[in-house]
Amino acid sequence: MNLNALALSPTRQNLWRLIFIRLLVLMAQAISVLGAWYSGWFALEWTPLLLTLGISAGVSLLSLLRLSRGWPVTEIEYGMQLLFDILVHSVLLYYAGGPTNPFASYFLVPLTIAAATLSWVFTAILASVAMVAYSLLLFWYHPLPLFEMPMRDSQINIRVIGMWLNFAMSAGLISLFVVHMAEALRKHAERLAERREQSLRDSQLLGIASVAAGAAHELSTPLSTMSVLLKDLRSDYTDPQIQEDLELLQEQVRQCKASLQQMVRSAEFNRNQPHSNQAADLWLKGLLERWQLMRPEASWQLKPLPVGPVPQLKDSPELGQSILNLLNNAADACPDNIGITLEWNAQRLRLCIRDYGPGVPLHIAEQLGTAFVTTKGKKGFGLGLFLSQAAVERIGGSVKLFNQDGGGTLTEVILPIATEDQA
Known part of the structure; x- marks a missing residue:
């Protein structure tokens, strides 16, 4: 995949920002621990605190090294990084006063980031983990006398419970509203991008x-x-x-x-005429006979069709020409031993064209389907795949290319099955 495309990935950019925020917080935490060490105001558990900060620093450095590689950043990995921040903050609070620590509300920072950048499923999981961690810290933590208020036990409990309720309400509001606002913005941006792309394609x-x-x-x-x-x-x-x-x-x-x-x-x-429905096997065999006249040098094999009733598809000259374009692309890549497979289920047809050519270059794979972008150098105009994708997508299908482990390219065409009311 193109490194420039990876650098522009929103999840990758968000992970860069997350690591930067973590390093800033880590620096502030290290300064706080060192200040407590030299001032002597706090009787802290220095060994587990320093060990936790060291682990956080190590994971941050490994994450930066990982981001320098050309590997894609998944949403799961990004969510695990936020989960790590929540767990590290929980351990630090456990050894530094628990809910009485003024920085207990920092739990809201990774939750806010998750709500703004991840789906509601990941946000709900992270909010649940933070809630459980905060709830456990109400009962188990190393107290710090400097943070304890000079009140009766009942008053302290009420204050702590109020802090817990405040956290729970804030976490719920952030998880509920921010994630919906972010999702609405993402969908709006996607719709605008689709309309721009469709207008350009038209x-x-x-x-x-x-x-x-x-x-x-x-x-x-x-x-x-x-x-x-x-x-x-x-x-x-x-x-x-x-x-x-x-x-x-x-x-x-x-x-x-x-x-x-x-x-x-x-x-x-x-x-003047509506498109006619035709049995998928007869439609494909007719196209292959026509293609054999066009490309007599190509050798191909149609794999056995599935057993059972053959579905109908909505035939049209545009669809037939689209499949011929894809067959020609396979023959241009390697005219020998082209494999053709047709299978179906109750909703769609799946046509696969397997060639044993050099495959699709990764640096232009993302641009395929754009007019005048070709893998054939000066021999191609870049129109075949563009027109094929446009015609297939117009009837509700899709065209995808996959590089195969044994060499060559697999072209997958998904077509909708025609119903009786479309006849």
Whole structure:
């Protein structure tokens, strides 16, 4: 994966900020412990306190070293870092006065961070751990006389209970409201990003359609000229090998002319006729026969289909052309031993195209599906996958690429199954 993309990951950036906050707090805690040591005002348990601070410093340094690597930061890892902060603070409070320590409310800091950056599940877990830790500290802790108030036992208990209630209310409000506000902001940002992406994609599709329409008219004349010349050449040369090559060239020219004519006809047909449903196995076999004429050099194998009734899908020229584009990509990568698999369940169809080429470069994997981004260098225009993704996503499907351990690429196409009311 691209290191620049990793650096821009929100979870990774939040972990950097969390480690920075932890180091600042650790420095303040170390100064406080050293001040208590030299002043002699507190009879603290120095060994466990220093050991806890040392562990916190070690984990922080290891986290910084880990962030310097090109490994993705998951939400679980980020939540574990916040859990570690809560546990460290609990241990420090246990040896430093428990709930009577003025810094007992620091529990709210990791909870606030969790509520603003994590999902409600992780926030609820961290809030529960903090609540349990704070509740246990009400009964078990090393008291510090300087923090004890000169009140009767009942008054002290009321004060401590009030502090506990204040903490519980603050933790609940932060966990409930802040997480919902953060989630609403995230969803709003995602919707805006999706609309911008869809608008950009529509603009690119409109531009490509305009260029394609002009190219279709311009190509018709040279294709007709090539067809005439190939007929003349076949009449001039009688060598069987040359005749075979000329026949192949003429078949390719006919296929190009048929594709252009189909593009013009389908545009008019789509305006007046609804898409028809077709059995998935017949649809795929028809596409493979058409593709074999286009790419006679490619060798492929269709894996056995699942047993049972074959579902229907909503056929359209755009969908068929999208699958042909993906098959051509596989043949361009490696034309030998291409594996094709079709399977389904009650909700969707899954078409897999497995090639044994060099695979998708990781540094451009995230940009695939964008117009004019290609893995073929100067040989490709970057339109095939873009148009395929646009057509498949328009009917509610998806296209994904996966690099395989044994080499090559697995192209996964998810298509919705057509229902009877869509016929």
